[in-house]
Amino acid sequence: MRRPLVAGNWKLHKTVAESVALAEELLHLLGEVREVDILVAPTFVALDAVARVLRGTRLAVAAQNLFWEPAGAYTGEVSAPLLTAVGCSAVILGHSERRQHFGDSEAQISRRVQAALASGLTPIVCVGETLAERRAGRTAAIIGQQLEGTLGALTPSELRSIVIAYEPVWAIGTGVSAGPAQAQEVHALIRAWVRARAPEVSAALRLLYGGSVKASNSAALLGEPDIDGALVGGASLDAREFAAIVRSGVPASCTQP
Ligand code: 13P
Numbered sequence: 001m002r003r004p005l006v007a008g009n010w011k012l013h014k015t016v017a018e019s020v021a022l023a024e025e026l027l028h029l030l031g032e033v034r035e036v037d038i039l040v041a042p043t044f045v046a047l048d049a050v051a052r053v054l055r056g057t058r059l060a061v062a063a064q065n066l067f068w069e070p071a072g073a074y075t076g077e078v079s080a081p082l083l084t085a086v087g088c089s090a091v092i093l094g095h096s097e098r099r100q101h102f103g104d105s106e107a108q109i110s111r112r113v114q115a116a117l118a119s120g121l122t123p124i125v126c127v128g129e130t131l132a133e134r135r136a137g138r139t140a141a142i143i144g145q146q147l148e149g150t151l152g153a154l155t156p157s158e159l160r161s162i163v164i165a166y167e168p169v170w171a172i173g174t175g176v177s178a179g180p181a182q183a184q185e186v187h188a189l190i191r192a193w194v195r196a197r198a199p200e201v202s203a204a205l206r207l208l209y210g211g212s213v214k215a216s217n218s219a220a221l222l223g224e225p226d227i228d229g230a231l232v233g234g235a236s237l238d239a240r241e242f243a244a245i246v247r248s249g250v251p252a253s254c255t256q257p
Helices: 017-031 043-054 080-085 096-102 106-118 131-135 139-151 182-199 218-222 239-248
Strands: 006-007 037-041 061-062 090-093 120-126 163-164 206-210 229-230
Touching: 006 090, 006 096, 006 206, 006 239, 017 218, 043 061, 080 106, 080 218, 090 106, 106 120, 106 139, 120 139, 131 139, 131 239, 139 163, 139 182, 139 239, 163 182, 182 206, 182 218, 218 229, 218 239, 229 239
Parallel strands: 006 037, 006 229, 037 061, 061 090, 090 120, 120 163, 163 206, 206 229
Antiparallel strands: none
16 A cells, blocks of 8 residues: 655765766666655755756655755755755655754754645654663653654644654664564554554555665565665665665565566
8 A cells, every 4th residue: 555665865975976877877777666666865965966867757856954944044054945946855854863963853853844844845754762772671762752753743634745764773874774573663653653643644654664774684674564665875875786675665566477
């Protein structure tokens, strides 16, 4: 019922020329994939050029953050209307690297989510616990707190327009992914949180897993009932590896002759 979505978060990597080359390679490898939604998130400076390469194709473009005001005296910021104007359809918000290095709070992320929705961008909202929080048995409480803080103010119809990504902080960039069952357990919690607020929305809402996803583990992760796709960091910088991850999301019924 839920279409898989595989998103590549390029983080702070690649020049504009390198980003264009990667987008062209991905288009070549994945342009015909119909069963999985595909999205790439280059740096702000490469968005326009990458969007030009991918315009009119099945590959969508997302930003990695935005500021909630549409315009004004906000040196160094980029707003939702600017992102839609260059062809973005989505935006990653609340990534743990934003929370950790740039002090993004739940309240700020919530404002960013509202601004994205107001401009018609799909927010991909990230939540996830640290290793210390997991070891202390606080995973469910932390995830609940992050969901409440970032999404608690949304109406059911707004919730319908978002994607949630579970990215355990201890799995990001470490090479150690959460196990499929471990990730599924948290995804089920997230879906239950949405169901409690918007029962009519929860079954259709897409939940992505992120944290050391690669071609060798993606099929097992995406095979879990509440894992509807992946948010891929490091492995999304390699076109062949990312293409293999996307293809692992194609439902088995579509790959049989
Ligand atoms: P890695 O795939 O490099 O672990 O990064 C995950 C991530 O942070 C995606 O947003």
